[in-house]
Amino acid sequence: MSTPSGAAAVPRISEAVHRRRWAILVVLMFSLLIVVLDNSILNVAVKTIATPEPVGIGATQSELEWAINSYTLVFAGLLFTAGLLGDRIGRKKVLLFGILVFGVGSALAAMSGSPTELIAYRAVMGFGAAFVMPATLAVLMNVFERDEQPKAIGIWVGGVGLAIAIGPVTGGILLEHFWWGSIFLVNVPIVIIALIAMILLVPDSKDPNPGRIDPLGVVLSVVGLVLLVYGIIRGGELSDFTAASVLLPLLGGLVVLVAFVLHEKRSSHPAIDIAYFKKPAFSAAVAAIALVFFALMGVTFFAAFYLQSVRGYSALEAGLLIVPLAVAQMVFAPRARLVVDRFGARAVCTAGMLLIAAGLSAFAFFDASTPVWVLEVVFFAQGAGMAHIMPPVTVAVMQALPREKAGSGSAVTNTFRQVGGALGVAVLGSLLSTQYRSRIEGHLEVLPSGAREAAGESIEATLGVAEKLGPAGKALIGPAHEAFLHAMHLTALSAAAVALIGAVVVALFLPGRPKAEQEDGSERVVTGAGR
Known part of the structure; x- marks a missing residue:
């Protein structure tokens, strides 16, 4: 990938920073772990939080979605601004501020006495996370030289996989031994460690010529x-x-x-220079990020209910079942640059998208007795697909911008990721709810009108009513499972179609195998995603 104009003028990284660059990367991944860990924990806790007191707080399906989306709303809305502030006043300062706010929000969320309080405190956490996410990637771009950036970004993406793996398992262990609020309180000690490590190791950086604020x-x-x-x-x-x-x-x-x-x-x-979006590779990369998270976030939301409500697994067991998805990312993401060097970003990302589409399509064939090993293979395939998409498209976006604009570039990638994920949860969640309700309504006629409407909102609501009815409610369990599986099958196929659209986008617009001319006129492969 050729060096963009403007990047050559940036002075080389200082020797002191260069020597401790890998330790800095570990600290950045630790900061990233905090943000991603919380969301992956929440995915296995939704069933517990939906349970009435004293086990949970009796959150409805709508309130559960807002507990997730209040975070997303604030996070996505402020990402771009947070990236700009990092470029202007210093990424380390912004990172420390974001981590501190996130820790305070986590402590408050743990003590929530109602779904409304949980939604509000999740918004506080989203506010803090908006300053953490773009700053970690921007700092990475400023402590690694260009030739090592693809490797560092691959490890950074692998860190996301690590958080996805740790989150559900940690959440399951906490929910088995402590109250539901512990899934948020666990963030506090991690925040304290991250703050200390950040102060000691991470250098500050910013745009040396930020110009007037806009x-x-x-x-x-x-x-x-x-x-x-x-x-x-x-x-x-x-x-x-x-x-x-x-x-x-x-x-x-x-x-x-x-x-x-x-x-x-x-x-x-x-x-941000809008002209960057005129470059097909840049636009295709950010579109790929949005489409991947549209498909996967929507499926992740209903997968927790499938594993726990239909299959009967505990929160911990459900978390362990999702581990292969994260393990695949941890294994393949740091090595994705090697595959890109050999085959090119276009071929690698297209194959990754097709693999994700195949994994999503497999959900359309899952039922209440699908063998566990099949679930594990599908989760692993999805993780492998994602691991071969995110590093090259992230490199394509970040290396298209001068180093001093790293915060803005990171904000662009994360904004598209969050908007895509929010669309996935909203659109696919809406499809799931509508299909479930249409299938279960005919079996709820024996209930009073008020209870009928509440019971038809989600599978968890239906099973909750069935449990209250005792032996008379057993007749609702089978229809609830069937209605949910029907809704899940249709939703999964819709998500797979979105992933196929992503495959077409990257196949048409991402670059092929990057090459550069050597002095003797022969060609050599260049490390990076190209553009």
């Missing part, structure tokens, strides 16, 4: 992203994307974001 651009980006993500979430909550309360924020968000783009194109000091 307050209008910042406001437009925040308002546009918040409105867009809120509309997406609201549509999933109502299972209706034509309602006025959905269309107004969606359209408003799109209008504001268009205004943001027009403003950036005309600004003498833009927050």
Whole structure:
């Protein structure tokens, strides 16, 4: 991959920083672990939190989605601004601030007395995480030389896999021995260790010539992203994307974001150079990130209910079953650069997308008695597919920008990831709920009208009513499982279709095997994703 204009003017990394670069990477991964760990823990805890007191807090399906989405809404809305602030005032400062806020939010979330409090404190955690995520990748780009960046990014992505593996297992152990709030309280000691390590090891860095701040651009980006993500979430909550309360924020968000783009194109000091999106490889890379997380986040949401509500596994057992997905990422992500060097980003990412699509399609054939080894193979395949997509597309985005704009580049990748994930949870979650409700309604006629509506909201709600009815409720269990499996099959195929669209995008627009001319005229392969 050729060096973009502007990058050559950046001075070489100092020798002191260069010597401790791998220790710094470990600290950055530890910081990343905090953010990803919490979300992966929450995925196996949704069933427990939905249980009435004293075991849980009796959160409804809608409240559970908002416990996830309040975090996403704030996180996605502030990512771009947080990346800009890191470039301007220093990434280390922003990182320390974000980790501290995340720790405070975690402690408050652990003590939540109601679903409303949990939703609010999750928003605080999202606020902190918005300053952590882009800063970790921006610091990485500033402590590694260009030739080592693909390897470092692969390890960084593998760290996400590690968090995905640790999260469900840790969550399951905590839920078996402690109350549900422990899944948030566990973040606090990790935050303390990360803060100390950050202060001691991580160097500060920022854009040496940030120019004037662009307050209008910042406001437009925040308002546009918040409105867009809120509309997406609201549509999933109502299972209706034509309602006025959905269309107004969606359209408003799109209008504001268009205004943001027009403003950036005309600004003498833009927050990000919109011209980068004219490059097919850059745009295809960020689109691939969004499509991958659209497909996987929606499936992750219903997989927890499939494993626990239909298959009857405990939270810990469900967490252990998901471990192969994370193990595949840990194994393959750090080595993805080697495959890209040999075959090119286009072939590798297309194959990864097709593998994810195949894994999602497999969910359409799962039932209540599918052998466990089949589940494990599918989860491993999905992890392997993701491990061969995220490192090369992240390298493509980050190396397209000058090093001093690393915070902005990191914010772009994470913004598309979060918006894609929010769309996945909203759209696929809406499809799942609608299909489940249509299948189970005919079996709820024996219930009073008020209980009938509540019982039809989700499989967990139906099983909760069945348990309260005692022996008379057993007749609802079979239909609930059948209704959920039908809904899951359709949702999984829809997610697979999105992954196939992603495969087409990367096959058309990502670069092939990168080559460069040597002095003697022969060609050699260049490390990196190319563009």
